[in-house]
Structures are given as structure tokens and as C-alpha cells.
Amino acid sequence: MDDQTRMMTGLTGLGGLAQADVGDPDSVRKQQSLGQPQQDIGDILQQIMAITDESLDEAQARKHALNCHRMKPALFSVLCEIKEKTVLSIRGVQEEDPPDPQIMRLDNMLLAEGVSGPEKGGGSAAAAAAAAAAGGSPTDSSIEHSDYRAKLAQIRQIYHSELEKYEQACSEFTNHVMNLLREQSRTRPISPKEIERMVAIIHRKFSSIQMQLKQSTCEAVMILRSRFLDARRKRRNFNKQATEVLNEYFYSHLSNPYPSEEAKEELAKKCGITVSQVSNWFGNKRIRYKKNIGKFQEEANLYAVKTAVDAANVSAQASQANSPATCCIFL
DNA sequence: TTTCATGATTCTTC
DNA sequence: GAAGAATCATGAAA
Numbered sequence: 001m002d003d004q005t006r007m008m009t010g011l012t013g014l015g016g017l018a019q020a021d022v023g024d025p026d027s028v029r030k031q032q033s034l035g036q037p038q039q040d041i042g043d044i045l046q047q048i049m050a051i052t053d054e055s056l057d058e059a060q061a062r063k064h065a066l067n068c069h070r071m072k073p074a075l076f077s078v079l080c081e082i083k084e085k086t087v088l089s090i091r092g093v094q095e096e097d098p099p100d101p102q103i104m105r106l107d108n109m110l111l112a113e114g115v116s117g118p119e120k121g122g123g124s125a126a127a128a129a130a131a132a133a134a135g136g137s138p139t140d141s142s143i144e145h146s147d148y149r150a151k152l153a154q155i156r157q158i159y160h161s162e163l164e165k166y167e168q169a170c171s172e173f174t175n176h177v178m179n180l181l182r183e184q185s186r187t188r189p190i191s192p193k194e195i196e197r198m199v200a201i202i203h204r205k206f207s208s209i210q211m212q213l214k215q216s217t218c219e220a221v222m223i224l225r226s227r228f229l230d231a232r233r234k235r236r237n238f239n240k241q242a243t244e245v246l247n248e249y250f251y252s253h254l255s256n257p258y259p260s261e262e263a264k265e266e267l268a269k270k271c272g273i274t275v276s277q278v279s280n281w282f283g284n285k286r287i288r289y290k291k292n293i294g295k296f297q298e299e300a301n302l303y304a305v306k307t308a309v310d311a312a313n314v315s316a317q318a319s320q321a322n323s324p325a326t327c328c329i330f331l
Numbered sequence: 332t333t334t335c336a337t338g339a340t341t342c343t344t345c
Numbered sequence: 346g347a348a349g350a351a352t353c354a355t356g357a358a359a
Contacts, residue, residue, distance in 0.1 A: 235338045235355050258348085279347085280339060287349065288337090333359085340353075345346105 067186055079189035103207070106214040115156045115217060152221070159217045166213065170206040174199050238281075242271035246281050250289075251303035257286055 110116035181195045238246075249267060250257050259267060264278045271278070289296045 237337065237356065277338080281337090283348065283350095284338070287351090290349095334357100335359095336357080337355085338353105339355100340351100342349105342351080344349080 063187060076189055083189055083191070083194070100211070103211055103214070106211065106218055109218050109221075110159070110214060114152065115159055115221060155217060155220050159213070162213050163210065166206060166210055170203065173206075174202050177202060238271060238273060238277075242273060245270050246278070246285070247299070247303055248307065250282065250285055251300050252307050254300065257282060257289075 107116065177198060178195055181190050181198060184190055185195070237243075245267060249259065249263070253259070259278070259282060261275075264275045264282075268275045268278045273281075
């Protein structure tokens with residue numbers, strides 16, 4: 001018997017009986033029907049029992065002997081090659097997936113909201129914009145703004161801490177599996193490529209967990225955002241002075257109540273509101289005035305009188321300033 | 332609780 | 346993109 005044959009005998013075990021034969025009752029029946037003595041089965045069973053009776057040291061020694069056999073590398077590579085051609089070639093095509101669009105969407109959203117990636121003004125910018133649109137008093141806006149930022153920061157912190165945990169767990173598990181496979185690769189045909197595939201499988205499993213984390217984080221951000229943005233609908237009446245300023249402008253420009261951008265900015269500054277609020281106010285006012293001129297007539301008269309009185313006061317002050325007595329004071 | 336006033340939003344038109 | 350129109354949502358008065 002040459003080395004290779006001995007090696008094969010050692011690998012298959014049971015003194016030349018293939019494992020398939022042992023596990024296959026049909027095969028046993030076939031052998032019996034062919035007239036082989038009952039004694040053979042008894043011998044086989046005895047050999048199996050003898051293997052289980054082997055001490056650990058004996059088994060280790062036998063394993064070591066097999067590992068050191070000069071034909072082992074050649075046989076090993078052949079087995080790897082066969083395995084590669086059969087199982088792996090079939091699965092290989094499926095495993096090279098393109099990036100999941102769902103993950104990409106989640107990543108983009110988390111990045112835009114400032115949850116993932118470097119900490120930036122993303123969330124706070126959104127909060128600032130919404131707070132400005134809310135048009136409440138500056139104090140209210142800043143409270144809402146800081147509240148939003150604090151909650152977003154909390155979400156961000158939880159997300160990163162969970163992500164770190166997942167990454168650590170993934171790395172530990174991957175290392176563990178790789179070590180196991182490397183260890184096992186001494187006795188069974190496991191190619192480095194197969195180890196890589198196993199690592200990829202583990203990473204995919206962990207990335208699906210990560211996707212769940214990203215999904216729930218996105219949901220949390222959406223809930224926070226909707227709650228915060230809903231605050232915009234909490235209408236607060238402008239203060240009396242602001243309404244007066246806007247009405248004065250409206251009724252004094254009744255023939256053309258369309259303030260320019262500069263005028264809107266000026267009014268916004270005077271009233272302590274935003275330019276878009278000024279636009280909203282004029283939009284609403286024009287419509288409502290047009291729909292019910294009669295109702296607004298009294299108000300229009302009131303502001304007309306007020307404007308006339310103001311104009312008279314200004315003119316009186318001007319004429320007083322130009323009088324000789326006043327001139328004397330400034331001289 | 333109801334009603335009205337009013338700021339904001341959304342959709343359409345130009 | 347601005348304005349008009351309709352509508353929503355909420356504050357405040359009755």
C-alpha cells in the first residue's frame with residue numbers, strides 16, 4: 001500500500017469502509033443480500049466502538065500524524081479545489097450584492113439630520129428655520145430650538161453608542177469565527193477564500209441588525225421633527241403694536257397694498273416678526289378686505305384719521321422747527 | 332361650548 | 346416666485 005492509499009484509508013477511517021456505506025441501510029442490506037456473512041457487520045460495529053474507546057491523547061496523536069503526513073498538503077489542496085468548484089461557485093454569484101438602496105436612504109437621511117457623520121448644524125439649522133417660521137417671541141423660539149437640539153443630540157448619542165456596540169460585537173464574533181476556522185482548516189479543507197466568505201456572511205448579518213438600528217433612529221428623528229414642526233401651527237396673535245403698524249401701512253397704501261421687499265423688511269423689523277409673516281399677513285389682509293370691504297370700512301376710516309393726525313403732527317413739528325424762535329434755540 | 336378672528340399652510344394661477 | 350383663494354388650526358371672547 002503506498003502512502004496516498006494509506007492516507008486515504010486514514011481519512012476515511014473504519015479500515016476502508018466508506019462512511020456512506022455505514023450510514024446507508026440499503027447498502028448494508030445489499031451487502032447482506034449478496035451473501036456476506038453477518039460476522040462482517042459485527043466487525044464493523046466493533047471497530048466503531050474501538051474508535052470511541054480511543055483516548056484523547058491517542059486521537060490527538062493520530063490527528064498529528066495525519067497533519068504531518070507528506071501527502072496531506074496535496075490532498076488538502078485537491079479537496080479545497082473540489083469544494084470551491086461545487087458549493088462556492090454556486091453561492092458566489094448571489095453574495096456579491098450591490099449596496100442596499102434602503103441602507104443608502106437611511107444613511108443619507110441620518111447624515112442630513114446630523115445624526116450620523118460629523119456633528120454639524122444640520123439638525124440645529126432645521127430647528128432654527130422652523131423656529132423662525134414659528135414666529136413666536138424670540139424667547140419661545142430659542143427654548144424650542146434648544147429643546148430640539150438637546151433631543152437630537154440625545155438620539156445621536158444613543159445611535160453612536162449602539163453602533164459602537166454592534167461594531168465591537170461584530171468584530172469580536174468575526175475574530176472568533178476566523179480563529180475557529182483557521183484552527184479547523186488544519187484538519188478539514190477550508191480555504192482562505194471560504195473564511196473570507198464566512199466573514200462576509202457575518203458582516204451581512206450584522207449590517208441587517210445595523211439597518212434596524214438606523215431605521216428606528218430615523219423613526220425617532222421623524223417623530224421629533226414632526227412634533228417640533230407641528231409647533232409652527234401653534235398660532236400666536238401678533239402683539240397690538242405690530243398689528244397697528246401693519247394696518248397703518250395697509251390702509252395708507254390701500255390703492256396698492258403690496259409692500260416691496262424693502263418695505264416688508266422694514267415692517268418685519270418694526271413688528272419683531274419675519275418677512276414671510278409680513279407677507280402672510282398682507283396676503284390674508286388683502287383677501288379678507290376684498291371679501292368684506294363693508295366690515296373693514298370702519299377700521300379703514302380709523303386708520304385714515306390716525307394717519308392724517310400723525311401727518312399733521314409731523315408737519316406742525318416741522319413748521320415749529322423752522323420758526324425763528326426755534327432757530328434761535330439751535331443757534 | 333360655540334363662534335369669530337387670525338396666523339399659517341397648501342394648492343392654483345399667472 | 347408672488348399673489349389669490351381655500352382651508353386648517355388655534356386663541357380669545359361671548
